[in-house]
Amino acid sequence: xxxxxxxxxxxxxxxxxxxxxxxxxxxxxxxxxxxxxxxxxxxxxxxxxxxxxxxxxxxxxxxxxxxxxxxxxxxxxxxxxxxxxxxxxxxxxxxxxxxxxxxxxxxxxxxxxxxxxxxxxxxxxxxxxxxxxxxxxxxxxxxxxxxxxxxxxxxxxxxxxxxxxxxxxxxxxxxxxxxxxxxxxxxxxxxxxxxxxxxxxxxxxxxxxxxxxxxxxxxxxxxxxxxxxxxxxxxxxxxxxxxxxxxxxxxxxxxxxxxxxxxxxxxxxxxxxxxxxxxxxxxxxxxxxxxxxxxxxxxxxxxxxxxxxxxxxxxxxxxxxxxxxxxxxxxxxxxxxxxxxxxxxxxxxxxxxxxxxxxxxxxxxxxxxxxxxx
Amino acid sequence: xxxxxxxxxxxxxxxxxxxxxxxxxxxxxxxxxxxxxxxxxxxxxxxxxxxxxxxxxxxxxxxxxxxxxxxxxxxxxxxxxxxxxxxxxxxxxxxxxxxxxxxxxxxxxxxxxxxxxxxxxxxxxxxxxxxxxxxxxxxxxxxxxxxxxxxxxxxxxxxxxxxxxxxxxxxxxxxxxxxxxxxxxxxxxxxxxxxxxxxxxxxxxxxxxxxxxxxxxxxxxxxxxxxxxxxxxxxxxxxxxxxxxxxxxxxxxxxxxxxxxxxxxxxxxxxxxxxxxxxxxxxxxxxxxxxxxxxxxxxxxxxxxxxxxxxxxxxxxxxxxxxxxxxxxxxxxxxxxxxxxxxxxxxxxxxxxxxxxxxxxxxxxxxxxxxxx
Numbered sequence: 172x173x174x175x176x177x178x179x180x181x182x183x184x185x186x187x188x189x190x191x192x193x194x195x196x197x198x199x200x201x202x203x204x205x206x207x208x209x210x211x212x213x214x215x216x217x218x219x220x221x222x223x224x225x226x227x228x229x230x231x232x233x234x235x236x237x238x239x240x241x242x243x244x245x246x247x248x249x250x251x252x253x254x255x256x257x258x259x260x261x262x263x264x265x266x267x268x269x270x271x272x273x274x275x276x277x278x279x280x281x282x283x284x285x286x287x288x289x290x291x292x293x294x295x296x297x298x299x300x301x302x303x304x305x306x307x308x309x310x311x312x313x314x315x316x317x318x319x320x321x322x323x324x325x326x327x328x329x330x331x332x333x334x335x336x337x338x339x340x341x342x343x344x345x346x347x348x349x350x351x352x353x354x355x356x357x358x359x360x361x362x363x364x365x366x367x368x369x370x371x372x373x374x375x376x377x378x379x380x381x382x383x384x385x386x387x388x389x390x391x392x393x394x395x396x397x398x399x400x401x402x403x404x405x406x407x408x409x410x411x412x413x414x415x416x417x418x419x420x421x422x423x424x425x426x427x428x429x430x431x432x433x434x435x436x437x438x439x440x441x442x443x444x445x446x447x448x449x450x451x452x453x454x455x456x457x458x459x460x461x462x463x464x465x466x467x468x469x470x471x472x473x474x475x476x477x478x479x480x481x482x483x484x485x486x487x488x489x490x491x492x493x494x495x496x497x498x499x500x501x502x503x504x505x506x507x508x509x510x511x512x513x514x515x516x517x518x519x520x521x522x523x524x525x526x527x528x529x530x531x532x533x534x535x536x537x538x539x540x541x542x543x544x545x
Numbered sequence: 546x547x548x549x550x551x552x553x554x555x556x557x558x559x560x561x562x563x564x565x566x567x568x569x570x571x572x573x574x575x576x577x578x579x580x581x582x583x584x585x586x587x588x589x590x591x592x593x594x595x596x597x598x599x600x601x602x603x604x605x606x607x608x609x610x611x612x613x614x615x616x617x618x619x620x621x622x623x624x625x626x627x628x629x630x631x632x633x634x635x636x637x638x639x640x641x642x643x644x645x646x647x648x649x650x651x652x653x654x655x656x657x658x659x660x661x662x663x664x665x666x667x668x669x670x671x672x673x674x675x676x677x678x679x680x681x682x683x684x685x686x687x688x689x690x691x692x693x694x695x696x697x698x699x700x701x702x703x704x705x706x707x708x709x710x711x712x713x714x715x716x717x718x719x720x721x722x723x724x725x726x727x728x729x730x731x732x733x734x735x736x737x738x739x740x741x742x743x744x745x746x747x748x749x750x751x752x753x754x755x756x757x758x759x760x761x762x763x764x765x766x767x768x769x770x771x772x773x774x775x776x777x778x779x780x781x782x783x784x785x786x787x788x789x790x791x792x793x794x795x796x797x798x799x800x801x802x803x804x805x806x807x808x809x810x811x812x813x814x815x816x817x818x819x820x821x822x823x824x825x826x827x828x829x830x831x832x833x834x835x836x837x838x839x840x841x842x843x844x845x846x847x848x849x850x851x852x853x854x855x856x857x858x859x860x861x862x863x864x865x866x867x868x869x870x871x872x873x874x875x876x877x878x879x880x881x882x883x884x885x886x887x888x889x890x891x892x893x894x895x896x897x898x899x900x901x902x903x904x905x906x907x908x909x910x911x912x913x914x915x916x917x918x
Binding site: 195197198201202204205208209212213215216217220221222223224225263266267268269272285286289290291292293294295296297298299300301302303304305306309312313316317319320323331332333334335336337338339340341342343349350362366367370371374377378456457458461462465470474475479480481483484485486489503506507510511513517 | 563573577580581583584591634635636637653654657658659660661662663664665666667668669670672673677680681684687688691692695696705706707708709710711712713714715716717719720721723724744748751752828829831832833834836837838840841844845848849853854855857858859860863866877880881884885886887888891
């Protein structure tokens, strides 16, 4: 009998927390809006490809060969061409105004040199204040020019030819989505679990209502746990929304077992929630709780999962740090299940690491937990 | 004027008294500036390759050593079979597989043609593309070497060759950090401006102290100025620390352009951004609300600002959204002035736009701020 009363008390507390969460419409809207907006942005707006770059072509040659190449440059959607005869100084001015990203210069007598001397020159000047775009554009332009050169030579078939056959595994269309959907999942779950949980507990502290909760007959640990439950619930809904969007809108596959994916996700959510609990135990004000979760969680999650920047490029100390970021392991798990379609045996290590982290976090936060407020 | 002075005194005291917030305002940006540019490196290097060599001939070994020596690739392992190599890919130990079939050397010489198989882990499309392209280049170069061994020079017609000279202006060493650091500076200033400002006001709302201010004869504009000026100062300070202490000393970035121009733009930008913070605070009742709204917008602004990916490459609708965010303009301006030394005439349009933002956001916020609740 005692057991059931205890149950009822716990459910009443959980219900209270749900009321808190659902009453705050604005926050709720943001929480559900964010994953949708992120999926849309990453899916359709953000690409590492370089398209529609404005470039200037200075054609001093004005002959057939240069015209052909310019036509080829114009054909793809990489470049938007302005034609003019600029001097070096004028090109620099145009770069400074930010109007163009690259200049291609054909010297006088281009075709003559090419056909009679077998040697002609083209100059490419790129605005390397953005080094990535600069090198990508230079590469595009060079390959187009070399392509033209190849066409000139083509008459002879070459002997001793090695033909490479290229196959793209997992993502034959080279969509960006495969890379970022797992990343967005870990970001959003982190946001909802860590930030929202920690802030909601600290708010009770700040308002003084925590005292009231702690003197209630329910075990203080359960008071705290009841705070985490609505966010667990919200996270699962968010997860479902993200998965639905990525499957139906972005044509992402779920190659592995969906049950396993959800199970692993719930494990990650619990890890994140225990992190949120730890932060809320330590923090005294909402502001510091929030900043701690932004600085301590959001940014490391963005950086160290490897979905925006490759981890292997980082200096070794940062690579070491990345190992303690839970999202990194979750990211690997999601990629393995969703895209590579692997089973549990290949993500055992990651799963155990997450479980270990959760245990440590919970242990520390229970140690730090005070049933009395100072 | 006297009222404003007292208000400012109060705000500064509150900010400097808050021992939890202070390190977050001043130390965290420094740490971020030290870590982010190191971590945010897109450049594709260290591509891991597994080679499955079924041929074990001098030629296949030559090809393998060429790949290893190219500098683009790190040889993850020699796998005995494709299946084992694929396992390496599944474990993320390897990004590419090159399979050299049995009889590679023999067929190449006798039948004058031979295939090799490449499989690329394409989950990260960009890396896959580049890795594939590098490998093709190496194979083509190797192919050319072999051809030269077997064909006497002279039997070939001289080929027309276009030599391309490319030069990289403003950043000849292609240092990616020169590009990232100014952008990250902008993000930090943005966070300080909008987050802190919004939270600060909502905190007064939540604690109820705003009522006390509302019943005093303090005017709306005095209250708003009292909130804006401290954070404006902090924003300026954070930017200067980032630019001079860290940008110059750690990364060796010396602004090429006019500093006065940069700072006057920063001043305007901060006003616009603080207006955004103010606006958010007028629409929210709790700090949690303010935080989630601010997070929502800043996240979008940041992702769309061209900090990481070029906005020219976006589809038209996304481009239009990007153009509606103040962050986009400031990132452009910072990069233009610091890296290229652009002058006022180059960015007068940016000045106009940011002034517009400042007026719009602040005006809206002040209209929406009510002294009675």
